Amino acid sequence: MIPSESEMYNALAERHGADFQKKVKSASVAVCGIGGLGSNIAIALARAGVGRIHIVDFDRVDISNLNRQQYFPEQLGMYKTDALKETLSHIAPYCEIVTDCVRLDETNISELLKDDDIICEAFDSAEAKAVLVNCVLEKLPEKYLVSGSGMAGIDSANTIKTRRVMKKLYICGDGESDVSDGTGLYSSRVMVCAGHQAHTIIRIISGKYDV
Template sequence: MPIPQGFTPSASQAQLEARRTAFATPPNPLAMVSESEVRDALSERHSAATQAKLDAAHVAIAGLGGLGSTIAVALTRIGVGHLHLVDFDRVDMTNLNRQQYFLKDVGEYKTEALQANLAQINPFVEVTIDTTKVTDDNVSELFANDDIICEAFDVPENKTLLVNAVLEQLPSKKLVSASGMAGFRSSNLVETRRVSSNFYFCGDGVTAPKPGAGLMAPRVGIVACHEANMITRLILGEQEA
């Protein structure tokens, strides 16, 4: 049997089968908690009025790597009601140094793996997925129903494509983007700023991966949480960074 995409060549057949079994048989979150229990807990933390705004929000996350998967976890934990996950890639072993996946997810599409993982946090968040590559031609249709679009790609060219396309084709949408998060430079260099009326930027803006200081969980996570916090502020009516 050929080794599926994303699996390491050194993995044994038994290890591959164990991963497949773990992915296919997760605990059923709906058997463990009721919607009212989750909602009451969130309202206790956030207040009912704040939670109602979070419940109603529609947020798209484009790119489900270290940024996007971490953003999705943060927004799921605070009970953002509607998440739209977009990515075309599969989980591989090198992703686990910073992305919100597990060994069982290696080889699976990131959209499907993250959707399943988020359900273990809050199964009552509506999570829709598009396992596709973002292009100039599909941005308008892909993100038509989203209030806020979060750019969370690793590749600079993909970041530029999405930002330009949203600003040109969907100028009324709120857009949160990031750049400059590699390595282990000071956290104090990371910032969130408002670039224009609907465009927000997070990161230090300059730090790129290099040998010995690539994309690593702590700093990528800091930038991801800057994005998640800016999204939260926008949902709750705050316009300034």
């Protein structure tokens, strides 16, 4: 027997404050890419009580993901959208979870993301990151956008920062460490970056736009 929706909401409001919880409950956030960054970001948002989480990814859970992504060995082979929806439903059973199992590109970004207030870029490839960010800035200029760039390798976690680089664009990461340099991705450092992104989203929802 799990708590009722109002019991869970009130427990969050008691901890976060009623004003904050109301804003978070009515927010809709798209998490684009649910690998190391996105799966951790979505979980943080679900725990905070975000009312609607829209997860987008075309990929399936692979054994190589388990070092840092929030999936379980028994979920291998599942679409990440289905697997993460399962996990998010356990964490936040009353959260509206919308899934799109699709590859985002110039042809579908503006249509698929039009109903979300805040868009989180959490892709792996640098080119895909650039496509999403450019497309949202051009076609959906009213949206806030939080992107991750530079979290590979085992350098200090303290080099990961959040910068507000444009009016609606925030970038989290060290801006430098590229996974293609063969540096690998460590769950702890990826989670630092995911934490920066999730926290920036939470701050934007609560009306705090500075970094």
